[in-house]
Amino acid sequence: MCFSIRLLAEEKRIAESYAKMRSMSLEEAFKQALFERIEDEYDVAVAAEAYAEYERSGRKSRPISELWKELDL
Secondary structure (H helix, E strand, O other): OOOOOOOOHHHHHHHHHHHHHOOOOHHHHHHHHHHHHHHHHHHHHHHHHHHHHHHHHOOOOOOHHHHHHHOOO
């Protein structure tokens, strides 16, 4: 799939500088940035759902010191 992005001159300069600094093409830089952002947002959504599930379960956390005592550590 191919698409185009319109950038202001300053945005293009920053993007090209970033790509050069990372020794990659502009295409690779945009692709990497896009997928890193997608992955980050996915991780946040999964974590939020896991935490909501934890809260709904009614379970409570406890200090790690209690676990150490329980395990004789």
